[in-house]
Amino acid sequence: DTAVSQTPKYLVTQMGNDKSIKCEQNLGHDTMYWYKQDSKKFLKIMFSYNNKELIINETVPNRFSPKSPDKAHLNLHINSLELGDSAVYFCASSQDRLAAYEQYFGPGTRLTVT
Amino acid sequence: GQSLEQPSEVTAVEGAIVQINCTYQTSGFYGLSWYQQHDGGAPTFLSYNALDGLEETGRFSSFLSRSDSYGYLLLQELQMKDSASYFCAVRDRTSYDKVIFGPGTSLSVIP
Numbered sequence: 163d164t165a166v167s168q169t170p171k172y173l174v175t176q177m178g179n180d181k182s183i184k185c186e187q188n189l190g191h192d193t194m195y196w197y198k199q200d201s202k203k204f205l206k207i208m209f210s211y212n213n214k215e216l217i218i219n220e221t222v223p224n225r226f227s228p229k230s231p232d233k234a235h236l237n238l239h240i241n242s243l244e245l246g247d248s249a250v251y252f253c254a255s256s257q258d259r260l261a262a263y264e265q266y267f268g269p270g271t272r273l274t275v276t
Numbered sequence: 277g278q279s280l281e282q283p284s285e286v287t288a289v290e291g292a293i294v295q296i297n298c299t300y301q302t303s304g305f306y307g308l309s310w311y312q313q314h315d316g317g318a319p320t321f322l323s324y325n326a327l328d329g330l331e332e333t334g335r336f337s338s339f340l341s342r343s344d345s346y347g348y349l350l351l352q353e354l355q356m357k358d359s360a361s362y363f364c365a366v367r368d369r370t371s372y373d374k375v376i377f378g379p380g381t382s383l384s385v386i387p
Binding site: 195202203204205206207210217218252259260262263264265266267268269270 | 361
């Protein structure tokens with residue numbers, strides 16, 4: 163069984179469009195994350211939720227809005243997509259906030275904005 | 277703030293031993309994690325050191341020296357499948373346990 167899943171795996175869209183990425187974990191973890199990995203492989207945290215509560219909100223454009231309907235799901239909605247948003251977006255989870263040192267990552271969503 | 281440094285690339289021969297270093301600067305250090313990422317894949321957790329010393333897990337070992345703000349990942353009996361990127365990461369306890377990843381080290385294992 164897949165522990166952390168994301169959909170879609172690939173997303174190709176045009177500038178100005180709005181898109182969403184969905185993430186689900188079946189590990190029973192309390193904490194979930196969104197990361198952005200750029201072309202140089204820098205892995206940077208964007209958001210973190212703990213039991214549906216937003217606890218980390220990095221300096222990300224407000225075009226990015228996370229939503230956690232329950233602690234097993236964390237979605238990412240992006241408005242007015244820009245070329246610079248092209249990257250791989252990873253969802254991850256950890257048992258809880260204190261276990262953030264051990265995170266389980268989803269397969270990633272490769273977003274290409276044209 | 278937090279910063280981590282790793283070599284950008286390392287090349288080693290199949291069957292050999294390789295060490296990937298990580299130095300960090302942090303205001304609230306808990307411990308050092310290591311992740312492996314193959315091209316096109318997701319990061320996978322390898323190890324975590326909260327205390328000084330060496331932790332061994334099969335062919336992989338990880339070391340931490342808190343006084344030197346330094347750690348390394350040691351890979352023994354290298355196999356071609358070990359070719360991947362390796363990231364060290366620290367948890368910032370001053371910022372809701374946010375995890376900061378290093379820039380990554382690309383390991384190439386050659387025959």
